Amino acid sequence: MIFHRGETIICSVVVTDSSGTSVDPSTSMTVSIYDNFNGKEVTDQAMSKDSVGHYHYDWTSTADNLKGLYSVLYKAVDGSRISIAKSNFELE
DSSP states (O other): OEEOOOEEEEEEEBBBBTSSOOOOOOEEEEEEEEEEESEEEEEEEEOOEEEEEEEEEEOOOOSOOSEEEEEEEEEEEEETEEEEEEEEEEEO
16 A cells, blocks of 8 residues: 555554454564664554454654655564564555
């Protein structure tokens, strides 16, 4: 997706078990956002829970943010098990 600087980007993820059922991680659900030079805009911030297994984080970009591709890293921690998912968006 493409966003303009100054817009709020809603980063969302669904956590599921091996059978595809939505589940909550027992320890934490965090998000990190990196710019196209691997600079961190957000580091391990807690995500808001919408319902079982459904989480989001609202990040408001600024006019000073770099244009280009951003990476979003979602990290679900369930005891000693860590699951990671990634997504991308473009800022122009």
